[in-house]
Amino acid sequence: MVYILRVNMSDLSIKKETVPEKYQLMGGRALTSHIINAEVDPHSHALGPNNKLVFAPGLLAGTPAPSSGRLSVGTKSPLTGTIKESNAGGVAAQKLARLGVKAIIVEGQPKDDKWYILKIDNEGGQLLPADKIIGKGNYETGELLRAQFGEKAGVISIGPAGENKMSAASIAVADMEGHPVRHAGRGGTGAVMGSKGLKALVIDDTNAPGVEIKDKEAFRGAAQAFSKMLLANPTCGTGLPTYGTAVLINILNEAGGLPTENFKRGRFEGAEKISGEFMYDTILARKGNPTHACHPGCVMRCSQIYNDAEGNYLTAGFEYETIWAFGADCCIDNLDQIAMADRLCDDLGLDTIEMGVTMAVAMEAGVIPFGDGEGMLNLLKNEIGKATPLGRILGQGAAFTGQAYGITRVPVVKKQGIPAYDPRAVKGIGVTYATTTMGADHTAGYSVATNILKVGGFVNPLGTEGQVDLSRGLQIATAAIDSSGLCLFVAFTVLDEPEALPKVADMLTAQYGVKVTVDDITELGKAVLRVEREFNTRAGFTPAHDRLPEFFANEPVPPHNTTFDIAGEELDKVFNF
Amino acid sequence: MVYILRVNMSDLSIKKETVPEKYQLMGGRALTSHIINAEVDPHSHALGPNNKLVFAPGLLAGTPAPSSGRLSVGTKSPLTGTIKESNAGGVAAQKLARLGVKAIIVEGQPKDDKWYILKIDNEGGQLLPADKIIGKGNYETGELLRAQFGEKAGVISIGPAGENKMSAASIAVADMEGHPVRHAGRGGTGAVMGSKGLKALVIDDTNAPGVEIKDKEAFRGAAQAFSKMLLANPTCGTGLPTYGTAVLINILNEAGGLPTENFKRGRFEGAEKISGEFMYDTILARKGNPTHACHPGCVMRCSQIYNDAEGNYLTAGFEYETIWAFGADCCIDNLDQIAMADRLCDDLGLDTIEMGVTMAVAMEAGVIPFGDGEGMLNLLKNEIGKATPLGRILGQGAAFTGQAYGITRVPVVKKQGIPAYDPRAVKGIGVTYATTTMGADHTAGYSVATNILKVGGFVNPLGTEGQVDLSRGLQIATAAIDSSGLCLFVAFTVLDEPEALPKVADMLTAQYGVKVTVDDITELGKAVLRVEREFNTRAGFTPAHDRLPEFFANEPVPPHNTTFDIAGEELDKVFNF
Incomplete structure (x- = not known):
């Protein structure tokens, strides 16, 4: 049976609901956005009991369709005030689909300050105490949960940023190695999850019925043909698997569209040192893995394992937007510092785009100088990570930080930081x-x-x-x-x-x-x-x-001065x- | 000649403009709102060069009409994003009117970080360096300016809050004693003045032509009759002069509409100790003055001089809303602490309503406990006054503070704190x-x-x-x-x-x-x-x-549970x- 799991955090009740006819041919963003629009009063406080948080695998999730493992997270955003859908890779979507979970609707709010884990398996859902993982980063949270629930458990979690209801807080979805590096990053979904008292979801798909496919043969034929087309495409089949999305650094720099120094110019003098090509060489030299899939069945494998100088795992899913944000936009050309910023954001549960844009605004305000990589890591770790007042400013994102310091050059729309293309x-x-x-x-x-x-x-x-x-x-x-x-x-x-x-x-x-x-x-x-x-x-x-x-x-922005x-x-x- | 003074802070030019026909029968808010709507693109950043700040005395300013000394300040608000008019008493409006100044339009923005004084006298306006008063509170600013420009000079100024572009920053207008206790308080007008690089306006009305009155006799007759009616009215002629606006504490408490503990209930157990009657007795015992006008010609004289326990001047213009905000809403029943908060806000240049509401939200967030008067004074003086990160959160007002701490019970509309009536x-x-x-x-x-x-x-x-x-x-x-x-x-x-x-x-x-x-x-x-x-x-x-x-x-709010x-x-x- 395919069902919707409705989890009420006010009375801790969990219900399996049949999927309404109108939602049958919806999945992912279609489902989260339709449910949020139908069930949430747009006037509700994003962090109050009347907002909802919806998780939905896509229509093809759990099937052999290539690269079909995205998980949509929908809510009213505490950052923008708009409806929000943010999707992530990782293993959760396929496990949920295999369990027959069409969507999870989390509603209400615990009356006390208790924190919960939502465990989902073949029996349905149950809420368990989260005391042992509260305050932990996403890395340790994942390790503790897999130790408790089995190594194959899929984990969705928030870090301290979400617990502290920061508007830049993300929801992490663990990848195939259990690294919390795939994020529903944008719009503060992690803060909404925190406001629901939900620290993590654990998905155990042991004995899952799997996804029903009405015409298996026709499906296989179409899936194979689609897969072949993806592999034959130069971007999907060659560019992304080799260099990851960071291949864009040199391309955008050449195009004069790589926002640099808080969007003051479109070319970064240190671009080469943070490029996809440089990253590829670094990964190979350190015996990392430049070509890595974030979920089973992905043929584009744009992820990678980035090791530190000693050859130890540092981060994965190290994207162009992250490298741009902490790199060019902050005038930092040290890829290891940027990788550490990525790691800290994954662990604290923060949107790397929002945080990079925020750091550049903070630099414009003089909090630290442009180019100060160590200062930036300190802000992430010791201010945001510890929820100091300064951390609470930065953790609310670029628009908020700009207002706190009276800065007018703040690249946001609807309060969300503008990404990596001028x-x-x-x-x-x-x-x-x-x-x-x-x-x-x-x-x-x-x-x-x-x-x-x-x-x-x-x-x-x-x-x-x-x-x-x-x-x-x-x-x-x-x-x-x-x-x-x-x-x-x-x-x-x-x-x-x-x-x-x-x-x-x-x-x-x-x-x-x-x-x-x-x-x-x-x-x-x-x-x-x-x-x-x-x-x-x-x-x-x-x-x-x-x-x-x-x-x-x-x-006008140089070099084109447009x-x-x-x-x-x-x-x-x-x-x- | 009646004229509009246009002050461009980008090129430091000052122009006298004739008053357009359509503005002839406008003054105060009518004039500021019409000018802002006509001249400011609503999409402009409130603290950027394209916002404007307009000062306008009312239609009757400078005449013998009783209680006609309000000065309107108009702009696009950095707090609300709306148009804003905030008006204040004090002596400035009448001096401007007597000089023939229908309105002052401040536009543009200095290219460097220089600060200026706008001096206005019978010759027109001129911009002077403000180096000696930058960083000073409104009290010291006023003293230094009067020492430089004469004891009779009218002073309009911002304190450190406005210099730091805080959205709760006010513009202070000195009263007849030169105390900076009358404020265009709401909506962050002080931050806009700060963004223009304008620390103060000094108005010297020596040899001013005065206001032309076409039919002096008819005017005198109407003014006297109006004055008589005001004095015969129990509120205007008796209540306000005796107890000031604080007479409302007991009345609203009785009505169950005095918001207490961040709007959790409508009655405050300590109301008596912060009431207008208690204040009146305290003022008399300390040889202050319970009945005091904020500008010449006011017959309602709702202001007062509030001395400390040693009989030294502490504050004036000590309003119901201020006493409610720092008192009932924060569960503080010590009138001297509240008076000190009022004094600090006057000096730092902060809206007392916004700051009181903000303190209650900060208390709800656990920054300090409800009822902690000394803690509140410390936040005002050492955090906001020094623009620490925590001070920059609080100085941006209640909505901002609520967001920083993930608080959902935040009493604001369009981000402006809700005042003293539930x-x-x-x-x-x-x-x-x-x-x-x-x-x-x-x-x-x-x-x-x-x-x-x-x-x-x-x-x-x-x-x-x-x-x-x-x-x-x-x-x-x-x-x-x-x-x-x-x-x-x-x-x-x-x-x-x-x-x-x-x-x-x-x-x-x-x-x-x-x-x-x-x-x-x-x-x-x-x-x-x-x-x-x-x-x-x-x-x-x-x-x-x-x-x-x-x-x-x-x-529902007790006691009526409505x-x-x-x-x-x-x-x-x-x-x-």
């Missing part, structure tokens, strides 16, 4: 930052693909023409992919290979026994955006919020569909 | 808090008058009936009064004495030589609200923001005019 040099991504339902988010409509990587055609990154149409199409497609459970990186193939998306439709058709067309997938994407917009509108968001901070319009000059009325056309 | 026990004021263009503000439509004091009729404070109409009428009237330069306390007379408002119309008619009717005054109030709403709408505010925090609907149960659709009718 919107003045890559204008298509600026359209996405401004308009997405999520606050500044590159994954919501990755126009960089077409602006810079020339995937899915080419739209001049420095021009204003075509950017709105580009972002609209990508936002719709992304909402659909985020609902499927497929990793967004399949888009590099889908955008250039006309036969790829039909294979996704074929897999869904074979699995659910209902004809799903490519048009249905597009319509699902549109439906997701519509409910997200509906929530945000009811929460008080208007086109006035779909704008970049004024300094992007007023300050500003973000797409008019507000143009941005307002993104959702004309 | 909206569950005095529902008419709840309507005003929710809907005013200013963020939670009691003065914007003081329904307490009719709900509790039975001025202007009676509307049951615990019922839902009639509250929206009451708030609407008061918000319109207040916007007009705030434009006249009259102290809002004249409303106690105006609401009960049908002949009072016609006298205001007669004064305006006599002064400006243009027929002004009571209807014209009402229309002016409506026009003010309309431009303020227009600005806020363009800034992205919607009816979704015109709501109280959810805990007021969900948590919630705020006026529906959102009803609140949305406030601006139906």
Whole structure:
């Protein structure tokens, strides 16, 4: 039986609910966003008892579909005040799907300050005391939980940042080695989990019934064909497995779109020393692993194991955005310091993008100087990690830190830190930052693909023409992919290979026994955006919020010396569909 | 010549401009709100070069009209993000009016970190270096400026809070003794002044031409009649001069509407020890002055001189809201500690309402215990005063502090702290808090008058009936009064004495030589609200923001155990005019 698990933290009750008809062909983001919009009053305090936290594997989770292990986390964001979906890799989604868990809805709030573990297995869910892991980082939490519940248990957890309800707090999902390096990072989902008194979820899929596939043969055929296309694609089959996402450092630097020194310029003099190529060489020299999958069945394997100079494990899932944020944006060119920042964020449970952007704002405020890698690590470990007043400022993110210090050059949209692509040099991504339902988010409509990587055609990154149409199409497609459970990186193939998306439709058709067309997938994407917009509108968001901070319009960014000059009325056309 | 002084801090230019026709019959709030709406892009960062700060005396300022010395300060608020008008007593407005200054518009931003004094005299304005007063509190700033520019100079200044761009920072206006105790308190106007590099304004009205009155005799007659009515009114003529606004402590406590322990209940066990009656006795015993005017010509004289136990001056302008905020809301019943908090806020340049509400939220977060008066003074002096990280959290106000500590019971509307009347026990004021263009503000439509004091009729404070109409009428009237330069306390007379408002119309008619009717005054109030709403709408505010925090609907407040149960659709009718 496929079911929804409803966990009420106010009375500690757990219910298995049948999946309503309308949610049958939804998964991942489609499901989290529909549930949040239907069940949460947009006026609720994000950290109060009336907000909810929803976990949902994608539609293809738990099947042999390649790279289909994304787990969506949905809630009202304490960072942005908008609806939020943030998804992560790791092993949890597939285990949940195999157990028949369509979604977990966590609601209410414990009346006392008790903390809980939600254990999910073939019997259902139960709440257990979390006393022994409270205050622990995600690494130790995972070790203790696997010691208690078995080495194969899937772990979802928050670190001290989530316990302290910081708006930059993430939810960590352990990967195949049990490392807590895959995160539902953006928007403070970890703070919501903390507000629910939930320290961790443990998923034991022993004797799980597995996912029912109506037409196994048809599914296998479509999955194999899709897999083959992914492997044949230069980005998905070669670029990502070799260099990981950090391959983008040199590319964006060359394009003049690598935000440097808190978005003052688009090229970083130390780019080479933090590049994917440099990282690859370093990993090989230290006997790490440059090519690593975050969940079973991923064929793109963009993760890696990054060892320290002594050859000991330091971090994994070391992404371009993280390296940019703590690197170029903070003028730090020491990859080991950046790797340690990544490790600390994984352990404390913090969004690396938000924290890197925050550090650069703190540097602009003079808290520490630009380029001070050791100072940055100290802030992460001893201020944020210990929840000192300064740590509580930084842990609330870039907008908050900017306000605390009276800084006006704060790169955020809807209070969420702007990621690793300067919107003045890559204008298509600026359209996405401004308009997405999520606050500044590159994954919501990755126009960089077409602006810079020339995937899915080419739209001049420095021009204003075509950017709105580009972002609209990508936002719709992304909402659909985020609902499927497929990793967004399949888009590099889908955008250039006309036969790829039909294979996704074929897999869904074979699995659910209902004809799903490519048009249905597009319509699902549109439906997701519509409910997200509906929530945000009811929460008080208007086109006035779909704008970049004024300094992007007023300050030209070198080397191209361009500003973000797409008019507000143009941005307002993104959702004309 | 009456003129507008435009001060550009980017190029340090100062221009005298003729007053446009449309602004001739505007003053105070009407003028600041119209100018801000016309000249400031609502998307501008409140602390950036594109925000402006406008000072405007009221229409009757500088005339012999009683109690007409209010100075309006308008800007886009860094606290709320809305348009903001905050007005204060003190001597500045009358001096400016006598010099012919209709308004001062401060715009731009110094390119370096230099600080300036704006000196205004019969020649116009000039910018002088402020090096010697930077970092000083408002008390010492005033002393140094009067030593430099003469004892009669009017001083407007910011303290360290404004220099540090804290969202709770106020602008101080010195009273007749030169004490910096009258503040444009709410909404962070002081931070905007700080962002302009302006530490102080000094006004020397030597040889000022004075205010032209077209029909002196008619004016004198109307002014005298109006004055007589004020003195005959029990509140204006007796209550306020005797006990000051603190007379409300016992009244609100009795009504069960005195928010206590961060709005957990409506009665404070220590109310008697912080009451107006107790304060009156204390002042007399210490040879202070219970009855004191904040500017020449005020007949209500609600201010006082409060001495310490040794009989030395401690503070003045010691208001009900201040005593409530640091008293009942923080469970502190030591009036001397509260007076010291008032003094520290005056000196640091902080809004006492915002700071008291913030302290209660910090107490809820466990930063210090409820009732810890010495701890509170320490936070003000050594954390906020020294701009430590904790001070930077608290100095940004209640909403910010609540977020830093993950507290959900945070009494704010549009991020501005809710003042001294519980909206569950005095529902008419709840309507005003929710809907005013200013963020939670009691003065914007003081329904307490009719709900509790039975001025202007009676509307049951615990019922839902009639509250929206009451708030609407008061918000319109207040916007007009705030434009006249009259102290809002004249409303106690105006609401009960049908002949009072016609006298205001007669004064305006006599002064400006243009027929002004009571209807014209009402229309002016409506026009003010309309431009303020227009600005806020363009800034992205919607009816979704015109709501109280959810805990007021969900948590009944003792002793009446009532919630705020006026529906959102009803609140949305406030601006139906």
